Amino acid sequence: MPRRLTAPTVYEVYPRSFRDTTGTGVGDLKGVLDGLGHVRDLGVDAIWLAPFYRSPMVDGGYDIVDHRAVDPDLGSLDDIDAIVAKAGEMGMGVLVDLVLNHTSDRHPWFQAALDGDEDAARRYVWRDAKDDGTPPNNWQSFVGPPAWTWSPARRQYYFHQYLRAQPCLDLANGQVQQDHARTIAFWRDRGVAGFRLDVVTAYAFDPELRDNPPASDEVRAKIDGPDARPYSYQDHVYDLLPGEAWRYACKVRDWAGPEMWLVGECNTGNQSLQVALDFSGDDRLDAVYTTDIVECASTPAAYQRIFERLDGRWRVPWWFSSHDQARAATTHGDGDPATAKFLAAVMCTMPGPLMLFQGEELGLPQPDLDKSEVEDPFDLTFWPDGPGRAGARVPLPWNGTAPGWGFSTATPWMPMRWESRHTVAAQQGDPQSVLAFYRRMLALRREASFARPERIDLDVSGDLMTVRIDTSAGRYVARYNFGDGDVAVEGGDAPLLSTGHAEGRLAPRGALVTRR
Template sequence: MTDRALPKTPVIYQIYPRSFRDTTGNGIGDLDGIILGLDHAASLGADAVWMSPFYPSPWADGGYDITDHMSIHPALGTMHDFDRLVARAHDLGLKVIIDQVFNHTSTEAPWFKLSVAGDPRYSDYYLWADPKPDGTPPNNWLSQFGPPAWTWNHKRQQYYFHNFTADQPSLNLRNEDVQAELRTIMQFWRDRGVDGFRIDAVTSLLCDPEFRDNPVASPDVRDKVSGDNFVPYTRQDHVHDILPGDGIAFVANLRDWAGDDAFLIGEVTSGNQSVELSCRLTTEGRMNAAYSTDLPESGCTAESYADILTRAPDPDRIGWWLSSHDQPRHAGKAGDGSAHDAKFLALLLAVSPGPVLIYQGEELGLTQPDLPRAAVTDPLDLLYWPDGPGREGARVPIPWEEGGNRGFTTGTPWLPMTWPEGVSTAVQHIDEGSILRFYRAAFAFRRDGLGPVELQDWSRDGDVIRLHYPKAAVVLNFGKDPVPIDTRPDFASGPVETNLPGRTAAVWLNSD
């Protein structure tokens, strides 16, 4: 029987299906395109690929508004294509992780339409509430994008709750029938060979059943709440609308539904106490790992890196990452866009003490592209245009070749591709000094040279972080000034002589 369990601290390559590779010429990436690119993921030393939603969806929020959790969007392929994808991944030694979006569905989902209609079975599938006597929403909760979290439905004469857009009504996960549906969904994909799940917005799965108002956030809490401070959501301390007292224990259900050998990693969007919650969500019988937005939103500084290590009693259960489909590309945010800086950040991830998430294209050193407003479809970017987070820019299809539409499609890509020359996979594959070649080397070193990724000790001195593993010592120089060293390292992100230059990471292996 094939071992379906992932390593404790795997390297996971995230694929955003619409932007990975198109094989039909319709300008939208598809499952066959992912199959073509699995060798690329394997060449990076990945243990698994994580695929963002490929389910039927109106794409009102990037595919995270799902109408059917057990089917394939027709623009992306068929279930047969999915089965071939899983088989090919397993042949390459890659595990398959897929998104599970259990917080909400689309308003176009049959469940929601039946709930609106008052069907006895589905009436309580979502979070409905009566208005206050004056007709206003039942409480002060805001959606994570900023607008009110309640939308009026005239047919039911009630408000429905949504953590995100009004197109994404929140499920009532306290309803046992809803729980049974989610169990069926997980078992369906497990039976098709899926090895694990990324749990979208895991901190939003439950809310206070009494719908009590959130208190005002203190300045300290406001700075920690996920999102830019100009978003009204950051003005509340979210103690009632996300992860109430029984929310942590609820995660044990996910483990039960997925099976003991499934790898579960959750997205923590709480902001306040994010690292502490991540660790509580990953104790025995819950998830394997969780990740928050602390590092990418901070710009990845020595201070923010040390803050995570300080707050995490078990940092090997924290997912380490810098870019995703929801965050602007880090090469130009946490770095200066140069190859030197991209390699520093690559090795920083490769030597971090927990699961590592690589987002498609970061291995090419891609920086955030500028998009015209007319091309943008993301609701959060449009809401605060041009000051939104830049989620759509991170979803611009990646360049496989030079010229034309860069080997992504023979048609017109769904987002304009204006990548500079020379950044494609084809070019970087043959350039020994490329960022792509360095990513491959860095994660091969993590697998074959670093030894057990079990953090024994660490320290911080200004812009310098030192990590100690059973078989290696690591120095991360986040600053611009060189740091004295006694010996040349066994592996580094750039040239090293008598000093460790600024924005350079290095590893020394134990002689024994």
């Protein structure tokens, strides 16, 4: 068992877009193995591997046929073992993605249910139609269509909170729970350090299947995702029961044991910090991340509100980008290096866990894609106003030129329209690069113990945010200018790291970290 992670910095790897070693144009697990040195040099504590399981790839690997088998297009179990071993030698743990809420509709259980196996059917959520043939209730899926799909084979509806290709499991079913426990034991025995748990707030729903009421304007403002869908018109008080779902998180903790680090995804929309905190604790998950953090990246007042609501409970990871979100350098700026460095400085001084997405350390902007180049079902459904998941998954540029940029010798599975300055090779030896800044900032985060403060205070004055941090390593002050004009900052402290700082002034998107 690897060392127990504590408030770690975690680097997310999306294997299909990390590195291709087989010349198929699609990243693979051997590519992850080859790229571990780059991740180690950043100074992170763990990597999170996005799904690599057997999957029809309807939803980028989150529609799973076998939770204990590797998709042959990506590699083998031996590759996973090699990644875990090499990462461990480099001082990093490995987290694997655990999707417990649903399976693929190609899963053997679901196929057996379609063939009339009632035991298999009870592992999912099947219900008869109303007398007029309509679905059991008014619930809508997160993607847009109704959350119920009719099966002619069974003459029943099945429940899916996401795509119709992702039928929801009945987590109250004993056979489902036994299988989940076996899956967790399987990966724990292979040496992984923990799990990233997909959509933990979707683990429970109203067993009476009562209709959701209409959403008020206030509620609609809190619902995550595109507004142009029926889902945004409902108050999700019955199809999502986070007050019950955390009990399943307790079971996951029991199955995983105390040494594994567990981080969950809270998908109840922004302003869901309290829900995330309810899921975390010594007998639950170590941390739960929520879109509140992403939403706050642009304004100091939002940080102030989050600090007040967390009230010293630093179990909510800081993150700005992921495989599900458009890249932060573009969504919170102009996609320029100054924005990327500014966001790095802010994140790396925050308390608690930190989560980075591959390419964030290079300051990658969100690529522009044509609709014909997009596979992601969410982006296609809401085009051109989707979440930008496809652009976030454009492969990583390592070196060289188009079309492969060192990612692949073949045509990449998604077009790579990077510039040479974006590549790992170009930034490697440049002390002014975003990559160099991330390395310095993460080193300072470790040395100064910013993840585990003894005391931290945040003040906002106009566009200037000041964070005073006391840790076991010393006393520090971090200042950030969120505005469009220069701001004056106090002198006298010993500067440790800065961007956009000169002669007592911080430029727009400037940051200064000093020791008191």
